[in-house]
Amino acid sequence: MNNKPLRPLYIIPYGAWILFFVIAPIALIVYYSFFDLSGNFTFENYQNFFTSVYFKLTISSFWYAFLITFFSLLFAYPTAYFLTKTTHKQLWLLLIIIPSWINLLLKTYAFIGLLGLYGPVNAFLEMTGLGKQQLLFTDFSFVFVAVYIFIPFMILPIFNSLDKLSPALIDASYDLGANTWTTFRRVIFPLTLNGVKSGIQVVFIPALSLFMITRLIAGNKVITLGTAIEQQFLVTQNWGMGSTIAVFLILFMFIIMLVTSGSERGKTGNGKVK
Amino acid sequence: MGKLSKLPKIYLIIIFIILYAPIFYLIFYSFNSGGSMSNFESFTLDHYKAVFEDTRLIVILINTVVVALLSALVSTTIGVLGALAIVFMRNKAMRNAVLSLNNILIVSPDVIIGASFLILFTLVGIKLGFASVLISHIAFSIPIVVIMVLPKLQEMSPSLIDAALDLGASKRDILTRVIIPFIKPGIFAGFFLALTYSLDDFAVTFFVTGNGFSTLSVEIYSMARAGITLTINALTGLIFIVTVTLVIGYYFISRKAKTPIAGVRK
Numbered sequence: 001m002n003n004k005p006l007r008p009l010y011i012i013p014y015g016a017w018i019l020f021f022v023i024a025p026i027a028l029i030v031y032y033s034f035f036d037l038s039g040n041f042t043f044e045n046y047q048n049f050f051t052s053v054y055f056k057l058t059i060s061s062f063w064y065a066f067l068i069t070f071f072s073l074l075f076a077y078p079t080a081y082f083l084t085k086t087t088h089k090q091l092w093l094l095l096i097i098i099p100s101w102i103n104l105l106l107k108t109y110a111f112i113g114l115l116g117l118y119g120p121v122n123a124f125l126e127m128t129g130l131g132k133q134q135l136l137f138t139d140f141s142f143v144f145v146a147v148y149i150f151i152p153f154m155i156l157p158i159f160n161s162l163d164k165l166s167p168a169l170i171d172a173s174y175d176l177g178a179n180t181w182t183t184f185r186r187v188i189f190p191l192t193l194n195g196v197k198s199g200i201q202v203v204f205i206p207a208l209s210l211f212m213i214t215r216l217i218a219g220n221k222v223i224t225l226g227t228a229i230e231q232q233f234l235v236t237q238n239w240g241m242g243s244t245i246a247v248f249l250i251l252f253m254f255i256i257m258l259v260t261s262g263s264e265r266g267k268t269g270n271g272k273v274k
Numbered sequence: 275m276g277k278l279s280k281l282p283k284i285y286l287i288i289i290f291i292i293l294y295a296p297i298f299y300l301i302f303y304s305f306n307s308g309g310s311m312s313n314f315e316s317f318t319l320d321h322y323k324a325v326f327e328d329t330r331l332i333v334i335l336i337n338t339v340v341v342a343l344l345s346a347l348v349s350t351t352i353g354v355l356g357a358l359a360i361v362f363m364r365n366k367a368m369r370n371a372v373l374s375l376n377n378i379l380i381v382s383p384d385v386i387i388g389a390s391f392l393i394l395f396t397l398v399g400i401k402l403g404f405a406s407v408l409i410s411h412i413a414f415s416i417p418i419v420v421i422m423v424l425p426k427l428q429e430m431s432p433s434l435i436d437a438a439l440d441l442g443a444s445k446r447d448i449l450t451r452v453i454i455p456f457i458k459p460g461i462f463a464g465f466f467l468a469l470t471y472s473l474d475d476f477a478v479t480f481f482v483t484g485n486g487f488s489t490l491s492v493e494i495y496s497m498a499r500a501g502i503t504l505t506i507n508a509l510t511g512l513i514f515i516v517t518v519t520l521v522i523g524y525y526f527i528s529r530k531a532k533t534p535i536a537g538v539r540k
Contacts, residue, residue: 014356014416021413022375025390032393079289082282092286094525099293101517105476105494106510110296113303113311113502120299120312148292201381209383212476216498226385233389233481243393246386257381 026250032243045244054228058248061224064139065207068146069154072203073196075147076154080195081188083155084162093159100152108216111145112136115217137219145217146207154199161195162188201260205253225249297514304507311502321508328505331493337404338473338490345411346468352412353419353464358453360420361427376417387414388481395482402484410482411472418471419464426460427453459527466524470517 036042048054079096086092099107113119115135122132135141165188173183189196209226220227225245232242278286299311304322308315325331356376363369379387391413395406430453438452454461476491483492490509497506 010355010359013352028393109498118312209385
C-alpha cells in the first residue's frame with residue numbers, strides 16, 4: 001500500500017489520542033508520584049512504598065492474583081479442551097461468553113445474595129449437615145467470585161490455540177506409542193502454551209488491581225493494589241501516594257507482559273495483531 | 275457432543291451451571307414479592323414496575339445508553355482512521371511502536387486508566403460529569419476498534435486501490451467506495467465491542483464521574499453497597515435480555531466478518 005498523500009489526514013485524530021490519552025496519562029502518573037499532599041517535590045512516596053505496610057500489601061496482592069489466575073487456569077483448561085471436542089463448538093463458546101457480557105456489577109451483586117447468611121449456598125450447607133458458614137467477606141469468597149468473573153477470559157485464548165492444533169499431531173503421537181497423558185504433556189500442552197500465556201496475561205493483570213470485588217465481596221478484608229489506589233485517589237485524596245502505587249502497578253504490568261508474551265506468531269490473546 | 279465421553283460432559287455441564295446460576299438466581303428473585311433474595315413468597319412484577327417508575331433510575335439508564343452510543347460512534351470513527359494510518363505506515367519499526375502504544379490501554383488495569391484520566395481532566399479543567407465520562411469511554415474504546423478493523427485492512431489487496439486509481443478514482447472515492455465497503459464488517463464488529471465495553475465499564479467511570487452524573491454500573495455499585503434491593507434484580511432481567519440480543523446481533527455480524535468473537539483472531 002503506497003498512498004503517501006492520504007496519510008497526514010488520518011494521523012491527526014488518532015495521533016492526538018495517542019498523545020493525550022496514552023502518553024500523557026502515564027507521564028502524569030509518574031509526575032504526580034513525586035509530589036506530596038501539599039504539592040512539594042519529594043521522594044517520600046517512594047520511601048513509603050518500601051515500608052512494611054505497602055510491601056505486605058504488594059505481596060498479598062500478588063498472592064491473591066496468583067490464586068485467582070491459578071484456579072482460573074485449572075478450571076479453564078479442561079473446559080476449553082472439552083469445548084473443542086463438542087460438535088457445535090462455536091455455539092458452545094458463545095454460550096460461555098454470554099455471561100461475561102452481563103454487567104460485572106450485577107454478577108458480583110448476585111454473589112452477595114448467593115453467599116449471604118440466608119442464601120441458597122448456606123441453605124444447602126445446612127441441609128448437608130455442615131451448618132451455616134460465614135461465606136461472605138472471606139478470602140475464599142473473594143477468590144471464588146474473581147475466578148468466576150475471569151474464567152471466560154482464560155477459556156477464550158486457550159480454546160483458540162487448542163482449536164488451531166492440528167489433529168494429525170495428536171494422531172501421530174498416539175501412533176508413536178504415547179499414552180493420553182504423555183500426549184497431553186508432550187504435545188498438546190506445549191503447543192497451546194501461547195494461549196495459556198495470553199490467558200494468564202488477561203487474568204493476572206486485572207486481578208492485581210481489582211477493587212470493586214474486594215469492597216463488595218471481601219468487605220475490605222482483602223486489600224489489593226487496586227483498592228489502595230482507589231483509596232488514595234478517592235478517599236484520602238493523596239494523589240501523590242496513589243500515583244506512586246500506580247507507577248509500580250504499571251511496572252508490574254510491563255514485567256508480566258514481557259514474561260507472558262510468547263512469539264508473535266500464533267498469538268491468540270485479546271486482540272494482539274501482528 | 276458425539277465425541278465426548280460421560281465425565282467431560284458432566285464437567286462441562288457443571289461449568290455451565292456455575293456460569294449461569296448467579297444470573298438466573300437474580301432474575302428468579304426479581305419476581306419475588308418478598309423483599310429478600312432468600313425466600314420466594316409469591317410471583318409479582320412489582321419490581322419491574324418500580325424500575326420504570328423510578329425516574330432517577332430511568333435518567334441513569336438513558337445516560338448510560340447515550341454515553342455508550344456516542345462513545346462507540348466517535349471511537350469507531352477515530353479508530354478506523356487510526357487503523358488506516360497504521361496500515362499506510364511504511365516504516366515497520368514505527369508501525370510496531372504505534373501498535374504497542376495502541377495496546378497499552380487494552381492491557382492497563384481499569385484503576386490505572388481511571389486514576390490517570392482523573393488527573394488529566396482535573397489538570398485540563400474539564401468538569402467531572404457527562405463530558406469526562408464520555409471522553410474517557412471514547413478514549414478506552416479507540417484501541418479496541420483499531421484492533422478489530424486492522425485485520426480486515428491487512429486482508430485487503432493493495433491492487434484494489436491501484437485498480438481504483440487506474441480507473442481514475444479520487445482519494446476520496448477510494449476511501450468511501452473501495453476501502454470503507456471492504457472493511458465494513460470490521461467496523462461494525464468494532465462498534466459493537468466499543469458499545470459493550472462502554473456499557474460494562476465500572477472502574478474508569480467510577481473515577482471520572484462527578485457527583486451529579488452516574489451510569490448504571492456506578493449506580494448498581496452504590497445500591498449494592500447499601501444492601502439488597504430487588505429493583506436491581508428486575509434491572510438484571512431487563513439487561514440480560516438486551517445483552518443477549520446484542521450478543522446474538524454481534525455474533526451474526528462477526529460471522530459475516532469472519533472475525534471470531536471478542537477480538538480473537540483465528
